[in-house]
Amino acid sequence: MTLKLGCIADDYTGASDLANTLTRAGLRTVQTIGVPADDLALPEVDAVVVSLKSRSIEASVAVARSREADKWLRGRGADHVLFKICSTFDSTDAGNIGPVMDALAGDAGDGIVLVTPAFPETRRTVYQGNLFVGHVPLNESPLKDHPLNPMHDANLVRVLARQSRRRIGLVDLATVVHGPEAVGHRLAELAGQGIGAAIVDAVFDADLSAIGAAALKSRVSVGASGIGLGLARALVAAGHVHSHSLAHHADAPVGGMAACLAGSCSQATLQQIAQAERIMPVLRLDAERLVAGAGETERALAWAVERLGRGPVLIASSAGPDQVGAVQAKHGREAAGHAIEQAMADLADGLVRTGVRRLIVAGGETSGAVVDRLNIPGFQVGREIAAGVPVLRAIGAETGDMLLALKSGNFGGPQFFADALGLMQ
Numbered sequence: 001m002t003l004k005l006g007c008i009a010d011d012y013t014g015a016s017d018l019a020n021t022l023t024r025a026g027l028r029t030v031q032t033i034g035v036p037a038d039d040l041a042l043p044e045v046d047a048v049v050v051s052l053k054s055r056s057i058e059a060s061v062a063v064a065r066s067r068e069a070d071k072w073l074r075g076r077g078a079d080h081v082l083f084k085i086c087s088t089f090d091s092t093d094a095g096n097i098g099p100v101m102d103a104l105a106g107d108a109g110d111g112i113v114l115v116t117p118a119f120p121e122t123r124r125t126v127y128q129g130n131l132f133v134g135h136v137p138l139n140e141s142p143l144k145d146h147p148l149n150p151m152h153d154a155n156l157v158r159v160l161a162r163q164s165r166r167r168i169g170l171v172d173l174a175t176v177v178h179g180p181e182a183v184g185h186r187l188a189e190l191a192g193q194g195i196g197a198a199i200v201d202a203v204f205d206a207d208l209s210a211i212g213a214a215a216l217k218s219r220v221s222v223g224a225s226g227i228g229l230g231l232a233r234a235l236v237a238a239g240h241v242h243s244h245s246l247a248h249h250a251d252a253p254v255g256g257m258a259a260c261l262a263g264s265c266s267q268a269t270l271q272q273i274a275q276a277e278r279i280m281p282v283l284r285l286d287a288e289r290l291v292a293g294a295g296e297t298e299r300a301l302a303w304a305v306e307r308l309g310r311g312p313v314l315i316a317s318s319a320g321p322d323q324v325g326a327v328q329a330k331h332g333r334e335a336a337g338h339a340i341e342q343a344m345a346d347l348a349d350g351l352v353r354t355g356v357r358r359l360i361v362a363g364g365e366t367s368g369a370v371v372d373r374l375n376i377p378g379f380q381v382g383r384e385i386a387a388g389v390p391v392l393r394a395i396g397a398e399t400g401d402m403l404l405a406l407k408s409g410n411f412g413g414p415q416f417f418a419d420a421l422g423l424m425q
């Protein structure tokens, strides 16, 4: 197997978003959880997305894990490695986008790194270095209230400069519209001025093709699914990959019971939970009791077991900014987040032991905790439920055949849970 593209994703939902995008662009892709063990049987593929849970951990650990993944991917022939970050640039001033980018670019010997979280299909656009979520700047979007990494600055040149040792520049839209050569030219100019990374504007889908073709000339790039799409298109256009259509057996029915877990507190997920209440029993967990370990998971599991035989159920810790703030004020941001993630992982484990084989998880960190607990080594990509969210089939899992959907908090329409269950039989 010689990889045409290597990818390192900083969370599991982000990885499935990227694997979905690459698959749809014609690349045979698998998503692995962590660096694959040598005995994991991988099908013949063009791209591997190594999923890390490195977005909200200590920067030095994120760097070490990313370098290990990079080494594995390059050892399998990947000339270009994309570091997949969130399309809303989720990070703090301590990292982890800047430190990981610096390390990967240093190892690859790249002079200047192309960086863009733009993903127009999900309404993430970048103009003059400013990230917009829909029609508002990042700092006015719901991401300002994210439980782990609230985003208060839309200017990504500034945001990345606070995290990176490299000087950060900008390739603006007026350059991007002139195509890959113009982008390459501008990057070379910036590199000549001692700039080590550049935020690249992208507003329309066509901008991604120019960016992907320019990025392929270097060894590392940083961005979300949009640049992944650009890279995939460039690989197909250059004849490095023969476009493949999606293998539909990836989401062939597994039967078994179905359940949904939500740990995301995004506005989109809160709305989706409210809609789900119309079609299935929904249990809203008491976050305070979850953090205190006061028997809340056992209560939830008993509640689910009673109902699962009659159809899917949804269990959610999700809450609005005021309630999240109150729990965090009492227990600390990280401790609260971690305790709730572990409680959701306990629940997932209990549900699977009870016979659940179709599991939908909302939230990136939440999905990471759940997939780790279930000890699933990798996924094949099935049909798309919503932009950025595919049906996943577990490969090499102790749980046996299982379908999952790992939903980024912000993704999916109001009926997401119903849409997912419809495609996961």
Ligand SMILES: Nc1ncnc2c1ncn2[C@@H]1O[C@H](COP(=O)(O)OP(=O)(O)O)[C@@H](O)[C@H]1O
Pocket (backbone or CB within 6 Å): 147, 148, 263, 264, 265, 266, 287, 317, 318, 319, 323, 324, 325, 327, 328, 336, 337, 338, 339, 340, 341, 362, 363, 364, 365, 366, 367, 407, 408, 409, 410
């Ligand atoms: N009621 C709550 N109070 C405080 N934190 C919560 C609550 N429910 C979930 N969380 C935490 O919020 C974080 C949500 O992050 P994540 O799962 O990545 O969702 P998203 O995809 O929206 O970013 C997790 O750490 C989760 O444990």
Ligand SMILES: O=C(O)[C@@H](O)C(=O)COP(=O)(O)O
Pocket (backbone or CB within 6 Å): 011, 013, 014, 015, 017, 018, 085, 086, 087, 088, 224, 225, 363, 364, 365, 388, 407, 408, 409, 410
């Ligand atoms: O790029 C994106 O927006 C997603 O792929 C992603 O990374 C989402 O992260 P979470 O919202 O934490 O799931």
